[in-house]
Amino acid sequence: MPSRSRSLNPDLPLERFALELRDLHRQAGRPKQRQLANAMHCSHATVSAILNGHRFPSWEQTEALVLTCGGDIRTWKHRWAATDRALGAEPAIEHPVSAGMPGPPRHLSGREFYRVMLAEVNRARFRIMTTFIRHRPPEYFLGFTDGETAQVASAYFENVLRWSALPGPRSVRRIICTPNTEMQEWAQRFAQETATYPRHEIRVVDWPLGIDAVNMAIFDDSVVLLAFTSGAAQQLDGFRIDEPEFVRCSVGHFEQLWSISRKFAVPPQHT
The missing domain is CATH 3.30.870.10 (Endonuclease Chain A)
Incomplete structure (x- = not known):
């Protein structure tokens, strides 16, 4: 968890999702940001932005964070998709490959x-x-x-x-x-x-x-x-x-x- 975590509003879809990720992170014993960044294939700044409700992560990033923190993938896929819809983004594209894997170019x-x-x-x-x-x-x-x-x-x-x-x-x-x-x-x-x-x-x-x-x-x-x-x-x-x-x-x-x-x-x- 970033040391300077800001207060989030659970009434806002993006910030509610970040709060839920924070709870998962805390329940997992607060893995280091370096561990999360390596698992998510992104920078420390990106991890911080996600946990602070500044940006909505891709499903691949969310899945990596959830796996690192021992969360249930099926539950979190539903949460991510619901937040994605609430934010007005395009519907998530399901690729005909193994669950959680990115699609082909x-x-x-x-x-x-x-x-x-x-x-x-x-x-x-x-x-x-x-x-x-x-x-x-x-x-x-x-x-x-x-x-x-x-x-x-x-x-x-x-x-x-x-x-x-x-x-x-x-x-x-x-x-x-x-x-x-x-x-x-x-x-x-x-x-x-x-x-x-x-x-x-x-x-x-x-x-x-x-x-x-x-x-x-x-x-x-x-x-x-x-x-x-x-x-x-x-x-x-x-x-x-x-x-x-x-x-x-x-x-x-x-x-x-x-x-x-x-x-x-x-x-x-x-x-």
């Missing part, structure tokens, strides 16, 4: 990719981390799509900003590459447009290669979406992955990119 293309991205933004409770390591800005890629896909993609970019401004300990970290003048100008505009969102951070990373990177978006250290662009028409293909070890490695990779990136300086605007 899900292939996504075009419009479906952006719809899933938009849904994950709406589900997120804690933090979002994304990379945009490409040689052309978003509007270039949207030019290759139909109107409905472009609308969904635009809604995703807009909702990430709105999400960062909602109450609670939220953060958005975005890594952008600027290998050419077009990307430098876009990043400059984007940084100016988002300057009023203090919890929306932008950093720049050098990318000298002549091809786009495999880009990723990580939601609450629980789900990773990978994006690939290929061909002259810049066809978009992606995958949604919630396998805990893959997510953990993706978070670590993002943290390395973040550590070598540089802050994007926005020049003062002249009036």
Whole structure:
């Protein structure tokens, strides 16, 4: 249990779930956060955020915590699903694999990719981390799509900003590459447009290669979406992955990119 546990309101679904997890943790003799973090394949900060009612854990994280604390999996699956519904999230997806195991990577293309991205933004409770390591800005890629896909993609970019401004300990970290003048100008505009969102951070990373990177978006250290662009028409293909070890490695990779990136300086605007 974190030393600085805050008072929680049992009338709020998220905080009630955190209180129940605290009770389980206490009944188990208060296992160390390091033990919980290792079992849940996440950071100490994530464990603290879950137990303090700041974020809703994935089922995989909940199951690992419950197993570590000796709780009943069936009982807790019902509690988790009920809380998930109460929070207005999408219904939990049951995968045709062993109970409690994450599902296989899900292939996504075009419009479906952006719809899933938009849904994950709406589900997120804690933090979002994304990379945009490409040689052309978003509007270039949207030019290759139909109107409905472009609308969904635009809604995703807009909702990430709105999400960062909602109450609670939220953060958005975005890594952008600027290998050419077009990307430098876009990043400059984007940084100016988002300057009023203090919890929306932008950093720049050098990318000298002549091809786009495999880009990723990580939601609450629980789900990773990978994006690939290929061909002259810049066809978009992606995958949604919630396998805990893959997510953990993706978070670590993002943290390395973040550590070598540089802050994007926005020049003062002249009036």
